[in-house]
Amino acid sequence: MFGFSRSQSIAFVLMVVLIVVSPFVLYPVFLMRVLCTALFASAFNLMLGYVGLLSFGHAAFFGMGSYVTAWTMKFWHVDASIAIIFGGATGAAFGLVLGYLAIRRSGIYFAMITLALAQMVYFFCLEAPFTGGEDGIQQVPRGYLFGFIDLSNDMTMYWVVAAVFVGGFLMIHRIIHSPFGQVLKGIRENEPRATSLGYRTDDYKLIAFVLSCMLSGVAGGTKALVFGIATLTDVHYSTSGEVVLTTLLGGLGTVFGPAMGALVVTSMENYLAQAGAWVTVIQGAIFMLCVLAFRRGIIGEIGAFFRLAL
Amino acid sequence: MIMIFGIPGPLLFGQLLLGLINGAFYAMLSLGLAVIFGMLNIINFAHGALFMMGAFAAWMLLNYVGIGYFPALILAPLIVGIFGVILEKTIISRLYKLDHLYGLLLTFGLSLVIEGLFRNAYGSSGLPYRIPDVLQGATDLGFMFMPNYRGWVVLAALVVCLSTWAIIEKTSLGATLRAATENAPLVAAFGVNVPRMVTLTYGAGVALAAFAGVLAAPIYSVNPNMGSNFINTVFAVVVIGGMGSIMGSIVTGFGLGVVEGLTKVFYPQASATVVFVVMVIVLLARPRGLFGKAA
Numbered sequence: 001m002f003g004f005s006r007s008q009s010i011a012f013v014l015m016v017v018l019i020v021v022s023p024f025v026l027y028p029v030f031l032m033r034v035l036c037t038a039l040f041a042s043a044f045n046l047m048l049g050y051v052g053l054l055s056f057g058h059a060a061f062f063g064m065g066s067y068v069t070a071w072t073m074k075f076w077h078v079d080a081s082i083a084i085i086f087g088g089a090t091g092a093a094f095g096l097v098l099g100y101l102a103i104r105r106s107g108i109y110f111a112m113i114t115l116a117l118a119q120m121v122y123f124f125c126l127e128a129p130f131t132g133g134e135d136g137i138q139q140v141p142r143g144y145l146f147g148f149i150d151l152s153n154d155m156t157m158y159w160v161v162a163a164v165f166v167g168g169f170l171m172i173h174r175i176i177h178s179p180f181g182q183v184l185k186g187i188r189e190n191e192p193r194a195t196s197l198g199y200r201t202d203d204y205k206l207i208a209f210v211l212s213c214m215l216s217g218v219a220g221g222t223k224a225l226v227f228g229i230a231t232l233t234d235v236h237y238s239t240s241g242e243v244v245l246t247t248l249l250g251g252l253g254t255v256f257g258p259a260m261g262a263l264v265v266t267s268m269e270n271y272l273a274q275a276g277a278w279v280t281v282i283q284g285a286i287f288m289l290c291v292l293a294f295r296r297g298i299i300g301e302i303g304a305f306f307r308l309a310l
Numbered sequence: 311m312i313m314i315f316g317i318p319g320p321l322l323f324g325q326l327l328l329g330l331i332n333g334a335f336y337a338m339l340s341l342g343l344a345v346i347f348g349m350l351n352i353i354n355f356a357h358g359a360l361f362m363m364g365a366f367a368a369w370m371l372l373n374y375v376g377i378g379y380f381p382a383l384i385l386a387p388l389i390v391g392i393f394g395v396i397l398e399k400t401i402i403s404r405l406y407k408l409d410h411l412y413g414l415l416l417t418f419g420l421s422l423v424i425e426g427l428f429r430n431a432y433g434s435s436g437l438p439y440r441i442p443d444v445l446q447g448a449t450d451l452g453f454m455f456m457p458n459y460r461g462w463v464v465l466a467a468l469v470v471c472l473s474t475w476a477i478i479e480k481t482s483l484g485a486t487l488r489a490a491t492e493n494a495p496l497v498a499a500f501g502v503n504v505p506r507m508v509t510l511t512y513g514a515g516v517a518l519a520a521f522a523g524v525l526a527a528p529i530y531s532v533n534p535n536m537g538s539n540f541i542n543t544v545f546a547v548v549v550i551g552g553m554g555s556i557m558g559s560i561v562t563g564f565g566l567g568v569v570e571g572l573t574k575v576f577y578p579q580a581s582a583t584v585v586f587v588v589m590v591i592v593l594l595a596r597p598r599g600l601f602g603k604a605a
Contacts, residue, residue: 054411104597108353116546120586281426287419291412
């Protein structure tokens with residue numbers, strides 16, 4: 001139904017088992033951070049891995065989703081599901097506007113334009129009254145899901161986050177393996193040829209961008225719900241850089257790579273938290289290492305070793 | 311007091327001067343980016359970090375060795391330029407056969423490493439760098455008082471930008487450089503050592519960033535984040551100008567600085583975003599940039 005190959009099915013089952021077992025072994029709040037980052041990176045990978053466009057501004061969609069979910073939870077007291085939907089819709093709306101501008105150029109210019117547009121969103125969030133400026137939106141209640149599931153319990157929240165991640169993951173997988181996804185890959189490989197076959201490549205790129213931004217917004221909104229906070233860090237360009245690193249380390253253009261990258265990058269941040277600025281140095285060094293010697297990423301290397309597409 | 315459009319003259323001219331100074335940095339940085347992009351086909355994301363290294367090199371020369379501002383203006387770009395040459399030789403040159411995006415990612419990682427190291431060593435609060443005695447004080451221009459140092463920055467930036475333009479557009483060295491940008495294998499066939507030229511171009515672009523860093527040191531405090539604060543705006547400047555023309559980079563850089571300064575006078579809330587708004591308008595009206603060649 002989702003177009004999994006045999007090896008991918010095994011990997012998927014393995015991943016679901018890990019998601020189910022891990023909260024009994026590891027700290028659920030840490031795992032929720034991993035899952036939110038994994039969804040964000042998977043959404044980002046849809047653009048870079050499958051359309052071949054490097055967006056250096058994905059924090060804008062993640063951050064706006066985070067702000068809107070936090071705001072609607074705190075001041076409108078809506079249901080958690082509605083708040084996350086609002087987050088995703090905000091990501092999609094911003095994606096539509098920013099994407100419309102950015103896809104006018106490709107390659108390096110696309111990266112610079114998305115970076116600059118995201119910086120504009122950052123300055124907007126810094127000035128706009130509803131974001132709370134430097135303080136952000138704090139003490140956001142987790143509230144209830146569908147009116148009766150109390151999310152204040154970490155384990156309950158964990159299952160919801162896990163469901164959101166798996167849902168998003170399957171959706172991305174479905175998009176990649178649909179006829180639409182095949183066209184995207186065609187554009188990645190040879191855009192002029194796709195154009196000459198009659199595809200409106202700009203429309204395809206824009207739709208893929210909006211989908212990617214929507215899921216980034218969902219990831220941001222879920223993160224805001226878990227931690228009860230939305231801040232300027234979520235829209236800052238370092239978050240954009242981090243999602244690039246996560247995807248690159250896990251494996252560009254692989255289905256499971258971004259999730260693996262999220263696990264490694266989040267663990268690193270968690271355990272190196274006391275190391276202060278060294279985290280940046282290590283992240284930068286990993287970035288360089290990936291580009292110079294390790295371009296397939298962790299999952300890509302595993303896949304290449306076993307000759308499987310993961 | 312003179313009033314212009316209901317704004318006191320000194321305020322207007324003061325902000326214009328500030329805008330020109332920001333514009334001077336935009337121009338120098340985007341010029342370096344354009345030169346590097348022309349030859350290496352990579353966007354040097356580490357440009358901001360190298361700009362910051364220039365400022366730090368000047369600070370270190372003063373505090374550790376006792377070398378003052380004016381010698382530092384030559385030495386710091388030289389030191390950082392040599393660092394750039396080593397970077398190009400050892401790391402960046404490995405990427406030329408790959409997609410251009412890898413160059414962007416590599417230099418992004420590089421900037422994280424450089425900034426992180428400096429933050430570890432010097433904290434992020436910023437170190438003061440004194441304006442040299444000769445350039446202390448201000449001059450009365452009749453319509454406003456101009457701090458001498460700020461005038462010097464604008465002047466020095468203009469001279470450096472225009473000399474770079476003259477070297478590239480008017481000398482035989484520049485002609486070879488432009489030829490290599492268009493068609494490297496052909497130039498190599500004429501006996502020019504293209505790889506060495508690429509290395510030196512990167513070094514020169516980096517030195518330009520470091521020179522800007524030294525100029526910036528007395529104005530902004532010397533701190534590890536000073537580059538990344540600038541570089542995002544500089545990318546927007548590059549998109550607006552297009553990287554096709556050297557003069558285009560210079561004009562766009564100064565022009566946008568002035569636009570930013572004017573916005574500070576008339577609508578201060580938008581001053582941080584006005585460059586990006588201009589970028590959006592340019593993208594809608596002329597996607598390849600004001601001075602860009604057709605794709």
